[in-house]
Amino acid sequence: MKKTIVVLIVVDFVIALLLYFLGAEYWLINSQVAFISSSLIMLGSMQSYKSMVEQRLVGVTSVSTHDERDTLDKLEDPYDLFDDENKKEEGEDKTLVEVVKEERANLKKNSRSIIQTTKDAKASFSFYRLGAYGVLILGFFYLNSNHFLKLIPYLTFLTLPTIVIVVILMKQSDKN
Numbered sequence: 001m002k003k004t005i006v007v008l009i010v011v012d013f014v015i016a017l018l019l020y021f022l023g024a025e026y027w028l029i030n031s032q033v034a035f036i037s038s039s040l041i042m043l044g045s046m047q048s049y050k051s052m053v054e055q056r057l058v059g060v061t062s063v064s065t066h067d068e069r070d071t072l073d074k075l076e077d078p079y080d081l082f083d084d085e086n087k088k089e090e091g092e093d094k095t096l097v098e099v100v101k102e103e104r105a106n107l108k109k110n111s112r113s114i115i116q117t118t119k120d121a122k123a124s125f126s127f128y129r130l131g132a133y134g135v136l137i138l139g140f141f142y143l144n145s146n147h148f149l150k151l152i153p154y155l156t157f158l159t160l161p162t163i164v165i166v167v168i169l170m171k172q173s174d175k176n
Contacts, residue, residue, distance in 0.1 A: 001046065004168050008039050011164055015157070027153040033143055034157040037136035042161050044128030051126075 012035050019028040094102075143149035 030153040033139040040132035048126035
């Protein structure tokens with residue numbers, strides 16, 4: 001995370017310096033508002049997802065390592081369709097109604113509750129992300145109300161932090 005922040009600051013400084021010396025005042029203002037707000041959104045998203053994953057890892061006390069099926073069985077039959085326990089006896093035929101009832105029971109058993117869904121939504125409504133989106137909205141309104149807003153530089157520099165972070169993450173994954 002620190003490396004990402006440093007790279008974003010360096011890129012922003014280079015852009016600001018370049019635009020300042022070129023004398024592009026509107027491009028400079030639009031670039032700074034867009035780049036900073038987009039960077040805050042990306043960093044806020046990364047931080048909120050990181051904290052959500054860490055909370056989940058703390059909540060998991062022990063993982064069941066005992067599995068009756070070996071790796072080859074899991075690859076060949078991922079849904080356990082051909083297991084001996086699931087095979088019917090020769091004389092036993094299930095009606096369509098029984099099969100539908102069993103499948104509905106399985107779906108209800110595997111469905112997610114509202115509490116589980118809200119645990120996943122915590123990252124979407126974190127303070128970091130909401131604050132960053134507030135900065136984005138206020139910056140846009142500031143530029144628009146003062147007639148500084150130029151869409152081409154604004155949209156260009158709004159996407160730049162995303163590209164920078166993706167490149168950084170790709171380089172880190174190549175190292176690993």
